Amino acid sequence: MQEMPGYAPDAPETPDVPAHLTKTAKKIFRQIVGELVEAKIPIKRVDGHAIGMAAICLDEVRRWSDLAEKIGTSPEMRMQCAQMVARNQRDAQEWLGVLGATPKSRAQMGLRGKTEGKKLGAVASILQQKRQVVSGAG
Numbered sequence: 684m685q686e687m688p689g690y691a692p693d694a695p696e697t698p699d700v701p702a703h704l705t706k707t708a709k710k711i712f713r714q715i716v717g718e719l720v721e722a723k724i725p726i727k728r729v730d731g732h733a734i735g736m737a738a739i740c741l742d743e744v745r746r747w748s749d750l751a752e753k754i755g756t757s758p759e760m761r762m763q764c765a766q767m768v769a770r771n772q773r774d775a776q777e778w779l780g781v782l783g784a785t786p787k788s789r790a791q792m793g794l795r796g797k798t799e800g801k802k803l804g805a806v807a808s809i810l811q812q813k814r815q816v817v818s819g820a821g
Contacts, residue, residue, distance in 0.1 A: 695720050698731025704738060707745070711738040715784065723794070724783040733781055740775035744768055 700709050715734050719726050751764035780788045
């Protein structure tokens with residue numbers, strides 16, 4: 684990640700896995716923590732509660748999706764499963780946004796990904812060349 688000028692992130696801390704999480708949610712929790720650290724999101728121990736909530740929501744999406752496939756053709760149960768999947772997806776998105784685990788939330792935090800080394804598409808390459816010509820660098 685490339686920090687905005689004046690931004691100095693705190694050293695990340697490793698939050699404790701909440702004891703009340705299911706086995707699968709604990710695995711998801713550890714995965715989220717690892718990805719946040721890798722993305723250089725400045726997490727703290729207290730963030731464990733929010734990460735736990737995101738993990739629960741993602742685990743519930745998986746659980747309700749699995750249940751929907753096992754149910755068969757009952758329209759009422761399929762509808763309930765679809766509603767619960769959608770609800771937990773929305774909730775997970777909210778929690779992940781709070782944690783800085785989405786591109787939009789990282790941009791709002793002043794963090795952005797590095798673009799060096801990425802191959803530009805045709806349109807982006809043309810725009811970059813045009814900017815260089817206009818600025819006198821080309």
